Amino acid sequence: PKEIFLKDYRPLDFEIESVDLTFELDPSETLVTNRMKFVRKTDQSQLKLDGEHLVLVSIEKDGKILDQEDFYLTETDLTLNCPEQQFELVVKTRINPEANTRLEGLYRSSGNYCTQCEAEGFRTITYYLDRPDCLSYFTTKIIGDECENKVLLSNGNLIEFGELEGGKHFAVWEDPHKKPCYLFALVAGNLEVVEGHFETKDSRRVDLRLYVQENNLDKCDHAMASLKKSMKWDEERFGLIYDLDVYMVVAVDDFNMGAMENKGLNVFNSKFVLAKPETATDVDFEGIESVIAHEYFHNWTGNRVTCRDWFQLTLKEGLTIFRDQEFTSDMLSPAVKRIEDVKRLRSFQFPEDAGPMSHPIQPQSYIEMNNFYTMTVYEKGAEVVRLYQTLLGRDGFRKGMDLYFDRFDGQAVTVEDFRNAMADANQRDLSQMHHWYIQPGTPKVTVTKQYDAGNKTLSLSFKQTLNGKQEHLPLLIPVVFDVLSPSNEAALSFSLSEVDQSRCSRADNGWLFELTKHDESLVLQGVEEEGYLSLFRGFSAPILLDYACTQDELVALASYDSDSFVRWESIQTLALMNLIENVQAVEDNREMVLSEYYAKALESNLADTSLDLALKSLAITLPDESYLQEALSDKGMLINTDSILAVYGYMKQTIAEKFESSLLAIYQQMQSSEAYRYDKDAIAHRMLKNRCLNYLSKLPAQQDWMQTQFDQQSNMTDVFAALEAMKPYDSVWKKANLADFYHKWNHDDLVLDKWFALQASDQSDSALDLVKSLVEHADFHYTNPNRARSVLGVFGRMNMKGFHHASGEGYAFLASEVLKLDKINPQVAARIVSPFTQWKRYDVARQEKMKSQLTKLIESGSLSKDVYEIVSKSLK
Template sequence: MTKSAPKVNYLKDYQTPAFTVDSVFLEFLLQPEATQVTNRMQIGRLRAGDLWLDGESLDLLSVHLDGEDVTSQCRVEETGLSLSTDKEQFELEIVTRINPEKNTALEGLYRTSGNYCTQCEAEGFRKITYFFDRPDVLSVFTTKVVADKSQNRYLLANGNLTESGDLPNGQHYAVWQDPFKKPCYLFALVAGNLEKISDTFRTQDGRDVALEIYVEPRNIDKCEHAMESLKRSMAWDESRFGLIYDLDIYMIVAVDDFNMGAMENKGLNVFNSKFVLAKPESATDVDYEGIEAVIGHEYFHNWTGNRVTCRDWFQLTLKEGLTVFRDQEFTADMLSPAVKRIEDVKRLRSNQFPEDAGPMSHPIQPQSYIEMNNFYTMTVYEKGAEVVRLYHTLLGEGGFRKGMDLYFERHDGQAVTVQDFRNAMADANGVDLQQMHNWYVQSGTPVLKIESEYDAQMQTLTVNCEQSLPETEDFKPLLIPIGFGMLNSEGHSLQLQPIESHLQTVELRSETNAVLKMTKAQQQFVFNGVQTQPILSLLRGFSAPVKLSYDYSDQELALLASADEDSFVRWEAMQTLLLRTVQAKVAALKSVEEYAVPQLLVDTAEKLLLDHSLDPALVAMSLTLPELGYIGEQYREVDVDAIHQAHNWLKNGLAQALQDEWRNTYLRMQDDSEYRYDKRQIAERMLKNVALAYLGCLAQHQERVFEQYRAQHNMTDVLAAMKIMLHQGHSQTDQALQDFYQRWRGDNLVIDKWFAMQAETQNETALEKAQSLLSHPDFSLTNPNRVRSLLGVFARLNLVGFHRADGAGYQMVAEQIIKVDELNPQIAARLLGPFTHWKRYDAERQKLMRAALQRILDRDNVSKDVYEIASKSLA
């Protein structure tokens, strides 16, 4: 493309399709560099006008209209093909040729490691053939795949296998038919010399569904957890939502080169191998949980995304926000609801809140875009899931299920909008949810300011709430449920008695737990019978995606951290104490004052460590220091060096002050039994490794860390020890790094970890280490996982290296983004994220980051993916 601004797409310009496609027959003659695609469509007219089909990078061979060659009558442009016809019903056959081998963008049909694979969401199908590449054109697809049998043992596509056989010249074929209408973004094809594992699942209606997972032969021993996760997903969706799988077969294929985590193509899900492959020696607890969650996510899409799909891409959160909520609930039910909720909040705050505060800020229903791939964002997915959770919180489990049932009853087989979902929730429960619309169309993170007034004589508590969206003109108040409780000074929960006039806005969930329903910009809630000055427990369960402003004292936070009945509030209180301590140290560093770790903080941490009745995972998460990036988000101007110094100071201080407790906790959590992916073992490993991270700050415990690495008990423990050694600069670090590489040099996913943990290590040589890894023989710019593990981790998580004062970190990453953009624009655009926050840094760093962004933008061939983010960042 040129430097001229690309076209902007607007939701307000949406028009219904001019044609329908009743059925599609696709035939692929697979060749690495010259695959021929025959596309035969049965088309019906809906309104007057020429026929326009989307298409990019296609070699057009022929076009036939009802058997007549009309190739010469077609107008072929860079983005599609147009043809003038006044027919109402007709058959159109288009033959094109494409080059899968050279498709490094990994959109459309591409070839990787000798295997063919497709990725069509959002607009990749137009790189396979000319078509109506939009989600509101639904068709029945039949796919015939023809290929060399020696190079392509399996030929897979959507739906059920209806025919297969051998052909002359060493070829064979397979025909797949998907009986359910779908948009072309859900099309999939896979072919290659893969291996598979098989199983079956008996549905509630008594059918046996064949389950198959396809991987490269060297990975066949790492599929068991993925298969078990799939079966658990299917059983959970039946029991929780009454949703039953609808085809005879469900297939998963794992590939190393994939832009996304996975893709929910109907009946044939294509996965990044990161979210399929696992065994204890090579995968961590986080990997296991991620596999279970993503397997569930893509399976749940069968109904929330496939059977009911999006009308247009502005409705993306309709399927993604809803399905993220469903996979979060699934993981919570499989493991620990409390821990899962905290994990989701951490992810939201560390990634989505900054997105909300940056130049790419957008509502969960964007109103415009240049490149749709740029809007597969934390806002659309994670904040979208939080908005879905608001329905669940407001309506309860039973009410939410009624809404879901009505949604499928009304819209099965349709392409619909977020309004259709909201209407189903409202109509099923007989409530007005129109105010929920404001969550969809306003960008930014709301601020919820709360103040309280206690009247000892009247024994009443008044809670004054105010909501706002900073820097938002014409702000429309949001419907905000506020999880609420009260404690006395001993830490006991108090009974809640809202005054009679507030019974409509205060919903009691138990004697000590309530939801305050806030609908106005300013609103008051009053409680009677409050016999003592209470300590408020606010936003229980993180009941809304907001920033809470409430003036807690440190003593109140300490009490909440050790006594509240809500796990999120306990975690949040401890994290706030830790954050305040880091902030106080940053201030002290700037004023060159002395500042010691507060005794209250040490005592609260000790209390948590000594309370053996608590979930070890909750203790571990509570005592893990806030991430550097999250700390930086609390400042208008990020002081990179001071934050890093204060963070290290606090970690070392807590390590020293609680040395005996960390050691005792580490020993108590030790478990030499066989690795299991279960709630108890995961929690104990988590707390053990947090304790080890603190002990690793102390010279006398270096050998303990190395011993854990040397034991090679499981990858969770190995990686934890390896990261501690890297971050603390232990004497055996180089030895362990080399040993780790030699052990795992044949396993791509583990070598990704090897790159990532070095890229994240923050010290004065961080940039030089990252630069040296760029020239490592195992690094490749064409593999998205490898690029993310080195460049993505370095730019996003290495505060010290990326933001080095001389700007060398910015220059290095910018150079690589330019190279990646020529190969894979989607991945290049995602690497730009850390640059978008350039205004948050000091004047010199701002200048250097702007220069790097300008250099990325000032190219004749900049992709529209990169153009959109870079130009908005500089605007």
């Protein structure tokens, strides 16, 4: 397959002024008529249109039907000579939505038609210049059978509709905003609508419509409320107002991504729309609120200002993730949101950046663009956007955003354009920020301190490395820090020389030092005692911190640092040190221990009655397994998953035993008989309660709580937490509960996905057999991405016991499933294969077994380019 490079970008030779589409819908033979008005912009007269999986019916230029010899057709494009300055092409294609299991372009889901065009799905609908810098005005006529397609939707405003002969009807939609074709959408079918409205800051009424299947009408309240909150928030925080009279969201069951921001007509994976307390957990509710917000925010960051090419994807995705993070932070708890985002980044993005698919947030090349909708482009991209806000302050960031929209509204631009807007609006030189965009890998910052009691100076030295070396272009790293007194918990005062004042200034949550070189130091003067360093407050940069902190210092920070992130981070560091010690103990055949320092930090957090409940829950949670794996790899240790499982088993058990009475007391205090509410306090109560339940479930004397909580059936958060706690047990009662759950919910696909996922992540001794039985289950369908992900995705990512089974059977199973899935839906298969990319991290025996499955995949000779790219890069 061909690799595409950023350096090869060339502006368009032709522009398309307007696109007039007509769809004559038919499940297996939809006819698409595409009338395009072209203007030639350069001397180049050869026009090459993208098109795949199409049957070309006819092409007409300026009213004349073209013959075979007038154009050149391949499997991926159609080329014709167009010396005219302006001309009109009418291209007719036939497509088969029903047979489209790739779920790109136009396809059917639960009997309805829907589209997914990002990144390159439009070319499977019609021949077109399928690239994001080709902006055009779209008008779309949809003709369909009236009984089967009550609703006919596309982007923009409905300008005409009516009856036709033969039981058909039609609708015409006109989008007044120029857009790239990746934002095109069409939906048709028998859907019901939930309506609401929003009054904009400039007093316009916007109709809000959620389209769902009839049986889901009772699950839309939360999504509607989330949409209204998002619209209001964007007006208040960024002054951004919605620009059409109608905003539509359609929930579909079969969807490759979470959702899609098509102009005025978002298409959503139903997982991110439908919820009621009986069916959805707090995590689901939060996911809906943030994805609804994310897609809405794209209307400005993505749609009004879009990307010049797909290498700029982080321009819209990093920025929009940052915006949705800020929104959730304002809706719920800023401290909790920040910690959860950092956990996600470390557990998923850091390993990606340390593996064979590592790429900068602005990738320099790709084989299949769909493989670059990654944690790096999205989440690290958002961290890089956050750096601007940390450096410029909220007001400075807002000024930059305002200038960005003033300059680029209606255009397709680059990450440099965004940076220049930030720089110019704040009269700052931010050119060094470019280095974050073009270099892969997670930077490491090593900090050392030296206190001179005689001179009362505290010298801090900073060293940045990337991928273990100092050969990189140095990054601009904002270090937010403070120095705390060991004696009274307060921040110590100090002064700075005049030179240092230009590099270090007061910030909202401490001091902001701008590290710009490979090695740099800072001298704090007039420091009365050797303080404790509170570093990278709020996780002020996406780096790995290397700071030889004493365990006493960590216990102190874990108990009272006023920065919630550093407080949590300190206890995590103590836990991580303890976990690593125990991994070494298992491998050396020594006894494992619960470190006294970690125990002390746990104790003070458990006892702290003033601590936010959600933060308390996060404080007493062990670091994720993937974070431990990351830390072991960073130390150059190979991973033996059996040791990791033994260590987590021991740690959870020991913590539960040592803190049984506090855990039980908290668990009981957190009980509530109130009806489910989705708000910060109620979520925090459930979160802490269920964390305690998880520990208590390890103790024979406390195991009944799981069953009691399951039997109460209060809400899905609590029911699912009880089932999660039962996961390690190979018991009759666990099976009976799972069977009950299945019988109660097998009519609800989203709940059934949970049932599948729970078993795919089973940690009992029968984990491997269980997952094999799941793909044989009558409710398992390879064609449904949510179902495939909830079994195969969960198994590869979250089932250490089954996937990494020493026999290698878990690897063989997943690889053979990837091959099956790849024939059906390459995009989803490429996600499912990704756990194999980490093969070099494991012990030699596992490495060989994982590698041999990757080799078998390549040797199959029939991989899609999606899976091929990931497997071939992994084997390099």
